[in-house]
Amino acid sequence: MIAVTGASGQLGRLVTKALLGTVPANQVVAVVRDVSKAEDLRASSVQVRQGDYSHPQTLAVALQGVKKLLLVSSSEVGQRLEQHKNVVQAAKNAGVELIAYTSILHADTSPLLLAQEHIATEQLIRDSGLPFVFLRNAWYIENYFPAVGTALQTGKVFGAAGDGKFSAASRADFAIAAAAVLTGRDHAGKTYELAGDQAFTLAELAATLAELSGKPVAYANVAETEYKDMLVSFGLPEGFAHILAQSDTGAAQGGLFEASGQLGKLIQRPTATLHSVLQAHLATL
Template identity: 55%
Template structure:
């Protein structure tokens, strides 16, 4: 039995979709806070179990019978270490055979503040006595595609990444990597640094938008505080504006770059082209 947490989210849904192509439906279970959000999966025959990172007692039952468990990191920044620790404890109590955790690229050395809770979680996982695999996911290309619309309106991509190179990959690439680990053997104990095959600066990202739109699009590098203010002005919530501005500064220090190609090796194909994704977003 393969159990997937966070299955109603973007990554979780892609993981389940890919699993359904490789594993019998009755061998897949999903754990979600609100089962009604995955009624479509239940209709396909996937087991739906209610579980909440903030209610550890619910997780022990939700993880029962899991030969392999995909623990997709929670999204409540500042509470994630507590939530992940509870989930790991529940997994041990439930007798989970292998725990696969989605961490952050080079979580042990990353300049991104986002890494702290991931590094703390990894430390707990290493001492929990459960066989584990750590998938250190890099940036989703979709994170920057969200700025295409405003770039077309304002004639600029704004950020704080300087000349930092970003080796992002599509969310579906990371989902396929998780599925590879969940459906193959001999991954236990491994830590994978996952990132896109190609990298770009935000100036190159802006140039790609310009290429496909025929408009003059530039990159405007801002101080972190100014970029955060711009994001708040665009209607983003405080936590997300903080995350994006801090992460951009981390990118300027090399935090979103990796050229080991471990992701494409794991999924058995090149990672999805960021240029193709930009073109599709511009023409959407």
């Protein structure tokens, strides 16, 4: 059986559905904190099991009989390492034969603060002795969706990345790659730096929004501290706003750029473009 943690989340749900293209539904386990949020998966005959990163006893039950596991990184920044430790220990106790982990691009050399918990988790998994695959994901294009409405209203995309390039890809492409690793062969021990084929700057993001919307949109580069304060004013918690603003300055240092094409190779096609993903999103507004 193949299990996906965080299967009711944005990435986990997409991975779970991608697995159904090649794996019988009764051999797919969706591990979720709240089973009421996975009724669509249950309707597909997927095994839905309750499992909470912070409650090891639930994970022990959820991973029974599982041979391959995708550990989707926790969304609770600052608590991730302890939560991931619980999953890894439960996987080891359950006899899992392969654990794949959604890490961050260039985790071992990244200037992003977000990389710290990821690289620590990678080491935790190595130390466990479990066969592993590290899926080091770049930025999701969807990360910019919450800012689209503001950008169209104000005519500005704000950020602190300067001319830094983002090798972002769609969440769906990362999900398909994860499913390919979970169902494929000869992936154990490998680390994949996964990123979109066509990198873009935030100025190019703004230009694409302008082209698609027919409205004037330009990029406004600001200092990291100013950008953090802007994010706080938009309602983000200060700690998270700091991490996002610092991620922009990390991108300015090349932390979110990758040109190896490994994502496209795993999904066996070119990755979705910024233009196509934004176009589809604007059609929903």
